[in-house]
Amino acid sequence: MTTSPPPRANGLGRFIRQIQALTRWKEWATSKLPFLISCLLITQLQADSREEPADPLAIALLFLQLCLLAAYGYMVNSFYDVRSDGAAGKPNAFSHLRVGEGRTLLGCWLGAAASLGILQFASDGAVLLLLLACYGSSTAYSAPPLRLKERGALGLITASAAQRFLPVILIFQALGTWSPAALLLCLLNGLVGLRYILAHQIDDYQADLRSSTETLATSQGLASMRRLGRFLLFPLETLTLLIALLILQRDIPMLAWFLPAYLAILAGYLLLLPSHRLRVIDGSSYAPFSGLYNIFMPLYLAVLFAFSNHVDAVAGVTVAVCIALWLIPEVQEKVRILSGAP
Template sequence: MVLLLLDGRPLSVGALAVLALIVLTVCAVGNYGYAVNELFDVQEDARLGRVNAAATLGPRRVWWIVASSALCAELFAGCVAGARGAFVTVLALALPLAYSAPPLRVKERKWLGVCADALAAHVYPALMALLAVTHWTLRPVSTVLGACIIIWSAAAGVRGILSHQLHTADQDRNAGLTTVVHDLGHSSVERFIIAVLLPLEVVAFGGALLACNGGVVLWCSVAAYLIYEIFKTSSGRFRVTVFRPQGQRYLPFVEEIFYKAWGPIVLALDAARADFRYVFVMAAYVLLFRPHLRAEMHRLRSVIAALRVTAATDSCARSNGES
């Protein structure tokens, strides 16, 4: 998201600081949230036979991780987004406590748990990116751009946690945890994601792209990705496991691979039209997230193989028709 907001701007010291500090802030908050969840999930994980960091390392050590992560998060947030960023980060640090710790423990309160997870994991990083580019005066943030990014992050966050609950419905039931999926049913939650959340996410993300005035690299890549998704959906040869562990017929845009593989690389390349040094940002991303990129390359090879089969089949059909 930071790369999208910086697209078309030079890679100044401020831009580089925002890129680095946003990553550090979000990582610190994520580490804090993971540690808090482990502290209060010891018994639940023991029932399910899952490895728990607090049980392995000891509660005292994990509490130290919680405290140091929170301190680092506040320090980084203050540097990257000023007082507003520090305040928003205090709220973000409260969310994992509300999510995991008694007496609230909203992870067991269905929609409250879904919203808390989405806010912490998706809306908070997006909001910090907006605050950071404003604080460092790297670009103006219009109401339309801000609204699109917040709506996109909220829809993506809710979709992500509901998809996770669809995947873990049986495990959650065995642990005595009742989720939205158990209340509404697997099919109803799937339909809600496909009919409501996914279109909202795609439209809001498209609005953010338009509001940021991307260049030719961005829009050519978006067109290529749309063709890629259309082929995977229409060919009938591909399956997706986002909602069901056993898989189902491919559904467009439900995989988050665009955000994990395509998006950062495309945005860095598009930003390089204003400053070639963004290419080094892309190189750093490739090195850090090689597993995601390797998985996407495997999918891309599958699509190319399917295209060859389709072309060969069409050629044979034409030959038979001519004969």
């Protein structure tokens, strides 16, 4: 009696899980991409007062490029952190690959990103240079001989530029939608990136000490890092956010209700979870505005997009539903915290 081969779904499932582990999908899909999704939506909502919206295919390809870029930044970091992660006792998906296999994977990923970039932006040298800067800064942050992540403040700036600042510039340059609000959104995401990488170094402080990884946190100490986040970065970020929203209201009047609605939801959240009241204003952590950037802002803009004058109703609702589905893991995390689940 012959046995049937294992179902293909199992093999496919294993492959998908391996890709998720290598790209560290869960670490950027609902923390880095939502702000970029919001920027893409803003460019289209502003089209009501400007001109026809961009080609949907062009936006889809640009979003794919942003995903490739985010994944590459995490992959190259994992590849060059195998030894230090092992010393610190941290898991690393690349530790299961040979060095040559890891290099091949990174090379293929870069090749796919470059091919897509050239295919879409062959006639736009500025965008191609921006793509080069994005991938170059991601590589320089993690890879020797530069390995800027171990060069103090330069490491924070490079991480923020690669993951936050440059991708937003890429969006507005690729779609040709520069405005004062666009400049402020670039600055805002750059400040968010600085605060997030600062919080990351604070969280990894003990592990970095164990693995002898030199970062700004290990050289300056946790107290200095917390002061930097609480008294400089977070106030600047808050001010930039408020000014950006104020300017955006000229093109998108419904944004006048954005902050009141968010503050009402936040008040309800904190009423149910009083232990988090101090965390939401702790500028040295991920907590401040995390729900705003990662859930509320893209969902609010998606609803506005669905009912926009120049968007087909079916297409608009479809985009809004897809964005809502994309954000489900982040919503589940907030619900998990509320429920007190481990």
